[in-house]
Amino acid sequence: MITAMHTLVYAEDPEAARAFFRDVLRLPGVDTGGGWLIFRTGPSEMGVHPSSWEGxxxxxxxxxxxxxxxxxxxxxxxxxxxLRERGAELDGDVVDQGWGLTVGVRVPGAGTITIYEPTYDPPALG
Incomplete structure (x- = not known):
């Protein structure tokens, strides 16, 4: 039985990205040795989307x-x-996607990740 989902973020500067997740997002985690941090991200859910669509x-x-x-x-x-108070850089304006409100947050050395407030009842929280 699947019990959780493990997500990987690849970063050109993994130390900076790990510090961001630890210090700015304040995700709890453990050091598995040598500074390799694994963060708890809480409940999760997964959607399957088409690879092409009409915009x-x-x-x-x-x-x-x-x-x-x-x-x-x-x-x-x-x-x-x-997040701004903790020094995070947000990328762009809030966008209403219909299924939720979104904005990007810049992860040092790893690009931008979307943060969203869903407008649906998330199964991860049910």
Whole structure:
């Protein structure tokens, strides 16, 4: 039986990314040895999306990605304010996707990860 999902983030600067997850996002975790941190990310859920779709206003869109990682929160505005106070850099404006409100947060050495406040009842929290 599957009991959890393990997610990997690949970073050009893993020490900076680990510090961000530990100090800015304040994810609890353990050091498995030599500074290799494994973080608890709480409940999880998984969706399966098509690799191509019609964009808002028409026009074909798509992705070559096979996997994606997002962080979920219950109040995006409050989460953004809290993360800014801790030095996080947010990427862009809040976007209403219909299924949730989204914004990107920059992870040092690893790119941008989406944070979202769902507008649906998340099964991860049920």
């Amino acid at each position: 808002v206003g028409g026009g074909a869109q798509g992705t070559d990605q096979a996997f994606d990682v997002s962080f979920m929160c219950d109040d995006l505005a409050a989460t953004m304010a809290e």
